[in-house]
Amino acid sequence: MAVGDSLIKQTHSTRVKCPAIITKTPHPFRTLFSFPRCQLSTPKTPPKMSHLTLSLLASLTELALYHHYLSPLPITPSLLQSHLLPLFLSHYLPLKIYTLLLYPFYFSPLRHLPTPSNNLPLLGQTLTLLTATSPVQTYIDYANAFPHAPFVRFLGLFNSETLLVCSPEAHKEVLQTHCYDFKKPDILHRFIGDFAGRGLLFAEGEAHRVARRALNPIFGPGSIRRMMGVFWEKGEGLGGYITGLLGEEGEGVIDVNELYVKATIDVTGATMLGVDLGNLRDEATDTDFLTSFRRVFQQPPLSALISFINLFLPIRPFLPIEANLGYLRASHRLRQMTLSIVNTRIRELSQPNHHNPVSNGADLLTMMLQNEIPLTTSNTTPTPTQITNELLTFLAAGHETTANALLWATYLLATRPQIQSRLRTEITTHLPFPNPNSPNSPNTTPPSYENLDSHPYLHNFTRELLRRYCPALMTFRQSLRPNLTIANTPIPKDTILCLLPSLASRATHIWGPDADDFNPDRWDNLAGTKADTPYAFGAFLHGPRVCIGRQFAIVEFKALLVVLVTKFEFLMTEELERLGGREPPTTNPGMGYVPAGGMRIKFKKI
Numbered sequence: 192m193a194v195g196d197s198l199i200k201q202t203h204s205t206r207v208k209c210p211a212i213i214t215k216t217p218h219p220f221r222t223l224f225s226f227p228r229c230q231l232s233t234p235k236t237p238p239k240m241s242h243l244t245l246s247l248l249a250s251l252t253e254l255a256l257y258h259h260y261l262s263p264l265p266i267t268p269s270l271l272q273s274h275l276l277p278l279f280l281s282h283y284l285p286l287k288i289y290t291l292l293l294y295p296f297y298f299s300p301l302r303h304l305p306t307p308s309n310n311l312p313l314l315g316q317t318l319t320l321l322t323a324t325s326p327v328q329t330y331i332d333y334a335n336a337f338p339h340a341p342f343v344r345f346l347g348l349f350n351s352e353t354l355l356v357c358s359p360e361a362h363k364e365v366l367q368t369h370c371y372d373f374k375k376p377d378i379l380h381r382f383i384g385d386f387a388g389r390g391l392l393f394a395e396g397e398a399h400r401v402a403r404r405a406l407n408p409i410f411g412p413g414s415i416r417r418m419m420g421v422f423w424e425k426g427e428g429l430g431g432y433i434t435g436l437l438g439e440e441g442e443g444v445i446d447v448n449e450l451y452v453k454a455t456i457d458v459t460g461a462t463m464l465g466v467d468l469g470n471l472r473d474e475a476t477d478t479d480f481l482t483s484f485r486r487v488f489q490q491p492p493l494s495a496l497i498s499f500i501n502l503f504l505p506i507r508p509f510l511p512i513e514a515n516l517g518y519l520r521a522s523h524r525l526r527q528m529t530l531s532i533v534n535t536r537i538r539e540l541s542q543p544n545h546h547n548p549v550s551n552g553a554d555l556l557t558m559m560l561q562n563e564i565p566l567t568t569s570n571t572t573p574t575p576t577q578i579t580n581e582l583l584t585f586l587a588a589g590h591e592t593t594a595n596a597l598l599w600a601t602y603l604l605a606t607r608p609q610i611q612s613r614l615r616t617e618i619t620t621h622l623p624f625p626n627p628n629s630p631n632s633p634n635t636t637p638p639s640y641e642n643l644d645s646h647p648y649l650h651n652f653t654r655e656l657l658r659r660y661c662p663a664l665m666t667f668r669q670s671l672r673p674n675l676t677i678a679n680t681p682i683p684k685d686t687i688l689c690l691l692p693s694l695a696s697r698a699t700h701i702w703g704p705d706a707d708d709f710n711p712d713r714w715d716n717l718a719g720t721k722a723d724t725p726y727a728f729g730a731f732l733h734g735p736r737v738c739i740g741r742q743f744a745i746v747e748f749k750a751l752l753v754v755l756v757t758k759f760e761f762l763m764t765e766e767l768e769r770l771g772g773r774e775p776p777t778t779n780p781g782m783g784y785v786p787a788g789g790m791r792i793k794f795k796k797i
């Protein structure tokens with residue numbers, strides 16, 4: 192069985208034929224991306240023109256008619272104040288009152304859907320969402336409060352309406368059956384589009400189908416098999432780096448947040464770009480990928496505020512202050528660095544006998560260039576800019592999510608010694624040890640792709656981690672069609688839907704009252720339960736837009752975890768002991784499911 196196959200079977204029911212191979216799918220990112228949880232969708236129905244424009248046009252027309260047919264008006268600046276302003280307000284204010292205060296409560300066709308009631312005037316659920324213990328908790332509470340509802344409607348800033356997709360059936364219809372009846376809304380573009388590239392993640396309709404078909408093979412098992420060497424090498428690099436940090440004592444406390452981001456950026460550099468980024472040797476420079484990604488993913492407060500306002504009002508391009516410029520510079524640097532690597536590789540590949548010692552040619556960039564995959568409907572060879580866009584998405588989507596998964600994995604192992612020793616026993620008993628110099632090593636061949644997938648407890652641990660601590664927070668869709676019905680619910684055109692990969696995975700009516708417990712063994716006992724459906728597990732979502740990098744992420748995660756578990760023992764720090772088994776608080780608002788004050792774990796060399 193291929194790595195992650197059974198996990199993938201849990202997530203996908205369809206298989207799509209690709210030119211070269213058959214891949215498992217017909218696909219944030221850690222908001223994938225993650226997203227500020229105060230819902231920002233604007234109430235789109237009924238008026239299509241903005242209220243401002245509509246009111247201004249109506250006022251100007253009325254003034255012109257008055258001037259022409261009734262009594263000529265003096266065209267002076269004072270006309271603005273004496274006539275235009277009062278007229279404008281007489282149109283604009285009622286429209287606003289209707290949209291903000293009346294429409295969501297008395298006219299919206301969605302008003303009969305289950306809706307949390309503790310709304311604040313004009314803020315709806317914004318404060319509840321922003322003050323929750325984690326960025327996803329309020330949504331999980333909604334879903335648990337209305338266990339049979341396909342959708343829960345909630346009001347956000349300015350009483351904007353958003354539908355939270357809840358039931359497995361509704362997930363299936365939105366993500367699979369009606370996938371292309373939705374698009375990614377503009378706010379998602381404005382939120383991550385600057386640094387995440389305008390590639391596959393934002394392609395729509397036919398353009399998405401074409402790009403997806405072209406890119407599927409390079410994320411398939413064949414490519415990942417070729418990357419195994421890099422995964423193990425980087426795992427060893429991570430092990431060596433930690434050993435260096437622990438020094439002669441062989442034990443010490445490490446903040447794993449930054450550590451794992453460094454490791455996964457290095458893996459990303461090698462497997463996606465075919466370059467050695469050197470973070471695990473502390474050789475990266477100030478203008479590197481790590482610094483730039485940190486600037487856009489972990490924004491200082493003022494910059495985060497600008498990002499937030501930018502969702503409603505595109506102010507980013509016009510604000511000449513450092514908090515904004517720093518973000519723009521980082522986004523620009525990411526693009527320039529990636530584009531420069533693309534251009535260099537194009538030149539290198541035109542040389543006869545070119546050999547890349549970092550990836551041996553098994554990196555996504557080289558594969559895209561060598562296969563000349565057509566990313567657009569025009570069926571032409573992609574330009575360096577198009578390839579850069581795709582790579583930026585892979586880079587942004589690929590490293591934080593996996594780093595985050597490793598962080599929670601280490602936390603779980605430190606706080607659950609029995610799970611830790613069971614996992615270590617399975618790995619060291621059955622897997623050829625990846626380090627040829629290790630005294631524990633029964634042979635010197637690193638585990639293969641198949642080998643890595645043949646360990647049930649490792650596999651259950653991985654699935655349970657992605658279920659309970661899903662690194663991707665949420666994503667959005669906007670309905671494109673009038674008369675669309677999903678799970679027997681009419682969905683008006685332009686409705687904003689919010690999808691949480693962790694929602695179904697953590698619902699108590701699906702997984703039982705212990706849904707929030709971390710229990711890898713539950714995966715052996717799913718038969719006949721409500722969780723025995725692919726749509727009960729959503730870490731990578733589903734359908735034609737399911738995460739294209741899921742198999743890559745699972746293999747990378749497992750390989751790095753195997754190396755860590757075989758080299759180190761993880762122990763609780765006093766800080767974790769003081770929590771008495773309670774989970775550390777997570778950042779909210781934030782860009783992912785991450786502990787608010789970092790995550791310190793005691794490492795002990797084995």
Ligand code: HEM
Binds near residue numbers: 391662730740
């Ligand atoms: C544990 C790690 C990961 C998780 C939890 C995850 C989760 C997700 C989710 C939920 C989506 C759906 C977004 C949406 O439809 O709006 C998605 C899309 C995507 N992911 Fe991942 N992802 C992970 C790793 C990766 C990696 C390693 C890559 C690339 C190497 C990647 C590349 C992408 C791309 C390109 C898309 C857009 C696909 C499309 O629209 O067709 N992801 N991911």
